[in-house]
Amino acid sequence: MNDSHQSSDPNQTLADTSGGSATKPFIVTLREQLWPALASVLVLTLAAGGIFPLALFALAKPLFPSQSSGSLLTREGVVVGSELIGQNFTGPGYFHPRPSAAGAGYDAASSGGTNLGPSNPKLKDGATDNPKTAGVDESFAGIRQSTEEYRKHNGVPPDVAVPIDAVTRSGSGLDPHISPANAALQIARVSRARGLSTEVVRSLVARHTQGRQLGFLGEPRVAVLPLNLELDRTAPLLNRASPQSASRPESR
Amino acid sequence: MRWLEYIVFLALVIGLVKPVGLYLARVFERQPTFLDRALCPVETSLYRVFRIWPEREMSAAVYIVCFILFTVLGTILSFAVLFLQAWLPGGPHDRYLTTPMTFDLAVNTAVSFATTTTWQAYGGESTLRYLAQVIGLVAQNFLAGAAGLAVGIAFIRGLARQRSATIGNFWVDLVRATLWVLLPLSLIGSCALVWQGVPLNLAPYTEAHTLEGQLQSIAQGPVAALEFIKNLGTNGGGFFNANGAHPYANPTPLTNFLGLLAIAVLPASLTFTFGFWTNRRRSGWVLLGVMVIIFTIGLAVCDLAEKSAPSNLNELNVSGGNMEGKELRFGVGGSVLATVVTSNGATGSYNSMIDSYKPVGVIVPLMNMLLGEVVFGGLGTGLQSMVMLALVGVLLGGLMVGRTPEYLGKAINPSEAKLLALYALATPFVVLILSSWALSTEMGRPGLVTNTGPHALSEVVFAYASNMANNGITMAGLNANSVFYNVTTALAMLAGRFGLVALALALAGRFAAQSRRPTTLGTLPSDTVVFGVLVLGTIVLVGALSFLPALVLGPIMELLQS
Numbered sequence: 001m002n003d004s005h006q007s008s009d010p011n012q013t014l015a016d017t018s019g020g021s022a023t024k025p026f027i028v029t030l031r032e033q034l035w036p037a038l039a040s041v042l043v044l045t046l047a048a049g050g051i052f053p054l055a056l057f058a059l060a061k062p063l064f065p066s067q068s069s070g071s072l073l074t075r076e077g078v079v080v081g082s083e084l085i086g087q088n089f090t091g092p093g094y095f096h097p098r099p100s101a102a103g104a105g106y107d108a109a110s111s112g113g114t115n116l117g118p119s120n121p122k123l124k125d126g127a128t129d130n131p132k133t134a135g136v137d138e139s140f141a142g143i144r145q146s147t148e149e150y151r152k153h154n155g156v157p158p159d160v161a162v163p164i165d166a167v168t169r170s171g172s173g174l175d176p177h178i179s180p181a182n183a184a185l186q187i188a189r190v191s192r193a194r195g196l197s198t199e200v201v202r203s204l205v206a207r208h209t210q211g212r213q214l215g216f217l218g219e220p221r222v223a224v225l226p227l228n229l230e231l232d233r234t235a236p237l238l239n240r241a242s243p244q245s246a247s248r249p250e251s252r
Numbered sequence: 253m254r255w256l257e258y259i260v261f262l263a264l265v266i267g268l269v270k271p272v273g274l275y276l277a278r279v280f281e282r283q284p285t286f287l288d289r290a291l292c293p294v295e296t297s298l299y300r301v302f303r304i305w306p307e308r309e310m311s312a313a314v315y316i317v318c319f320i321l322f323t324v325l326g327t328i329l330s331f332a333v334l335f336l337q338a339w340l341p342g343g344p345h346d347r348y349l350t351t352p353m354t355f356d357l358a359v360n361t362a363v364s365f366a367t368t369t370t371w372q373a374y375g376g377e378s379t380l381r382y383l384a385q386v387i388g389l390v391a392q393n394f395l396a397g398a399a400g401l402a403v404g405i406a407f408i409r410g411l412a413r414q415r416s417a418t419i420g421n422f423w424v425d426l427v428r429a430t431l432w433v434l435l436p437l438s439l440i441g442s443c444a445l446v447w448q449g450v451p452l453n454l455a456p457y458t459e460a461h462t463l464e465g466q467l468q469s470i471a472q473g474p475v476a477a478l479e480f481i482k483n484l485g486t487n488g489g490g491f492f493n494a495n496g497a498h499p500y501a502n503p504t505p506l507t508n509f510l511g512l513l514a515i516a517v518l519p520a521s522l523t524f525t526f527g528f529w530t531n532r533r534r535s536g537w538v539l540l541g542v543m544v545i546i547f548t549i550g551l552a553v554c555d556l557a558e559k560s561a562p563s564n565l566n567e568l569n570v571s572g573g574n575m576e577g578k579e580l581r582f583g584v585g586g587s588v589l590a591t592v593v594t595s596n597g598a599t600g601s602y603n604s605m606i607d608s609y610k611p612v613g614v615i616v617p618l619m620n621m622l623l624g625e626v627v628f629g630g631l632g633t634g635l636q637s638m639v640m641l642a643l644v645g646v647l648l649g650g651l652m653v654g655r656t657p658e659y660l661g662k663a664i665n666p667s668e669a670k671l672l673a674l675y676a677l678a679t680p681f682v683v684l685i686l687s688s689w690a691l692s693t694e695m696g697r698p699g700l701v702t703n704t705g706p707h708a709l710s711e712v713v714f715a716y717a718s719n720m721a722n723n724g725i726t727m728a729g730l731n732a733n734s735v736f737y738n739v740t741t742a743l744a745m746l747a748g749r750f751g752l753v754a755l756a757l758a759l760a761g762r763f764a765a766q767s768r769r770p771t772t773l774g775t776l777p778s779d780t781v782v783f784g785v786l787v788l789g790t791i792v793l794v795g796a797l798s799f800l801p802a803l804v805l806g807p808i809m810e811l812l813q814s
């Protein structure tokens with residue numbers, strides 16, 4: 001397009017008081033603006049959906065190689081999970097994460113929460129499987145059942161409060177953390193199963209406890225997977241599952 | 253500690269209002285900035301490609317046409333990308349894509365991203381391929397965000413100018429919003445997110461062997477490319493189903509805090525740009541003051557509700573806040589702050605499940621959206637909503653004392669008053685009609701799959717409020733991925749985007765043509781505490797009168813039952 005031709009247009013002054021294009025018929029305006037609209041959508045999409053991500057890759061990937069590939073943790077060359085993504089633990093020798101609503105539990109390809117309202121009886125009292133609908137498992141552990149389980153597993157008497165994070169599901173279903181109070185109540189069980197003194201386990205927990213970020217952001221928390229990895233290194237379980245026996249969690 | 257986080261957040265937002273507001277004023281007045289050497293050549297060549305003449309300004313009518321045309325073409329392009337994503341290479345294996353991208357879902361998603369609603373009827377990691385996320389969604393985050401900012405700037409111009417037939421050039425505002433504001437900030441912000449742990453890769457989903465001998469598939473992708481601009485452009489649709497709650501999308505309390513700043517700072521700063529251009533800085537500060545007051549009240553109420561567990565859990569002897577649906581790293585504080593900021597900020601990037609909030613905790617985000625997101629608000633559209641409600645206040649005040657109402661020397665004559673009335677009625681009209689339709693027919697009720705009773709009613713009203721306000725946060729217990737909801741929510745989004753913007757810009761065009769009236773003894777000053785109280789009262793009154801019945805049937809009834 002020829003610039004000098006456009007600049008001779010009489011309507012272009014900044015304080016265009018003649019009403020200019022406002023008085024043009026709608027269809028003329030539409031036709032005039034169609035090319036700018038089409039070109040801007042295409043070019044800006046290219047810039048924002050092409051050049052921007054490429055520039056970001058070029059900048060951030062070399063700077064932060066581990067984070068950009070998902071903060072994965074490996075053991076003996078095998079990827080065991082991600083530092084940031086929670087995974088399920090049920091054995092007595094491990095610290096247990098929060099309950100999860102992602103898929104069948106800690107399904108990191110299907111994040112989500114329960115979305116149950118506080119007034120919904122299912123949230124507190126759970127639900128049992130409906131035998132009429134074969135193939136679909138409606139059973140759901142409510143906060144009541146989870147609390148009872150937690151008290152039984154960890155020997156917590158009724159007069160001691162259970163930290164609420166231990167019995168509620170997170171928004172993502174992939175919460176990698178538990179609260180320090182939750183971890184503290186699990187120390188006795190884990191040390192018994194590992195044959196370690198509670199002092200040793202307590203110091204491991206302390207090492208994997210993060211405080212508030214910058215001193216005031218968020219909540220103090222214990223990273224479950226790194227802690228359990230270090231427990232395995234410190235005092236391996238005798239019947240540790242081998243990678244060959246790895247199995248997919250049932251239906252999802 | 254929670255309150256320290258809230259206070260630091262507010263202090264940073266308020267502290268950044270002046271410098272950022274001044275920068276925005278410079279950018280859109282085409283005055284020199286430190287980025288000019290790099291960006292001006294790009295800008296010039298873009299105008300050449302678009303075949304536009306940057307000095308040539310537009311009337312409000314043409315500006316509206318350009319905005320709508322741009323949004324519609326953007327919708328069509330992203331619809332094509334989303335619907336045809338099966339042909340895009342790379343990304344997750346098909347077996348993970350369990351929520352198919354159907355025709356109506358693609359329409360809904362495309363409309364929702366082009367209108368900055370970014371409502372998530374889709375499932376993120378279970379619906380989309382990587383390239384569809386980048387070309388279809390990341391790009392739309394920039395485009396729609398920049399278009400919103402352009403509209404806000406044009407709206408301010410309308411109030412600032414005198415005897416002018418024009419309010420700016422949409423294409424120039426769009427390009428400058430993209431190049432000078434969104435792209436550079438996103439590049440820096442996204443790098444910070446990667447540093448904190450947000451993944452940026454094109455790898456297939458990771459197969460991890462867990463310590464207890466199971467397989468865990470971990471969704472991956474170019475997450476960081478989306479996660480910052482989704483907040484900065486006040487869009488909010490996340491890479492993953494759980495959006496800002498997902499530890500890959502929002503790995504640390506710091507990423508949460510940065511994301512919330514990204515939502516609030518630019519819209520808040522426009523209050524300064526507004527005062528600066530209209531040459532009435534105190535009027536800008538008064539509007540910011542009203543915003544901060546509403547924000548703080550919402551925050552305090554939501555915090556009060558969520559800091560303790562629901563009372564029906566007392567018999568189980570559990571300790572802590574209402575942590576169902578909340579992430580431990582954010583806790584109650586980071587979750588409540590995010591809910592209040594995102595619901596005010598037209599940004600759907602919730603980091604906790606609002607469906608599991610207590611009734612009072614639900615009222616806060618719901619009211620924030622129903623009031624029209626006047627606190628900071630959407631990028632560009634937030635200031636517009638605030639000024640429109642201030643104008644309603646001026647109109648009411650003027651009627652009470654029997655003078656021609658005027659704001660910043662601009663008179664509100666009958667035709668302006670009609671535009672204001674339509675604007676104020678649009679949200680109740682759309683939200684309440686669509687909600688009643690959904691609740692009273694067999695088309696809408698099957699979506700209520702998770703909860704029943706008043707809570708379910710809240711979910712439906714919340715859904716339409718969120719879409720009308722172009723917000724996109726959701727009470728996700730409502731299964732909104734059905735033809736009925738995909739179509740009706742898309743209608744609400746379009747009404748919220750085109751309807752409200754067209755009314756506001758039409759008004760701005762009329763104001764631009766007026767000359768400024770001299771201040772007299774009879775003028776209602778717009779830079780005083782009294783005026784702030786008037787605006788505050790108007791906002792509460794308009795919201796309360798329109799939506800009280802819906803609130804009573806929803807969260808308030810749930811509160812009384814519990």
